[in-house]
Amino acid sequence: MHLAHYLGLLHRAQVNLADAFRQVADAHAEEPDVRHLCQRQAERCDERAERLRPFAARYSEEAPAEPDRLHSQLFTGTRTGGIGLLRDLQDLYLMAAECDIAWTVVGQAAYGARDEELLAVVERCEAETAIQLKWLRTRMKAAAPQALVVAD
Secondary structure (H helix, E strand, O other), X not given: OOHHHHHHHHHHHHHHHHHHHHHHHHHOOOOXXXXXXXXXXXXHHHHHHHHHHHHXXXXXXXXXXXXXXXXXXXXXXXXXXXHHHXXXXXXXXXXXXXXXXXXXXXXXXXXXXXXHHXXXXXXXXXXXXXXXXXXXXXXXXXXXXXXXXXXX
């Protein structure tokens, strides 16, 4: 059973997303909403990663050796200025989208394995991730005119 691999991928993706949210919060502290909301989103990612822990332990015994290139690297650091904020938000969006599709895949596996407990966690976390994606998209829309039309 390869479910353990995707649980590991999802756990790492949530931890990486939390770290990236914290970096963006610190790098763009002059934007109070970005700082506060990115810090809050990082906490939510931490909570979702923690919810995965018991399932990773449950399924890890059945996992074969981990396949190569399972984990991706989407975020390589923050940028400065208005366009930097826009690009950082876009990176966060891509990372959150990776989490979103991983939740979908894990949810389908939970459904197939008839793991109601995991399915309940997936449904809750998928909904929370959708909210993150909506906030990021909305914040990018707000940042785009300033960053792309009005020069820094």
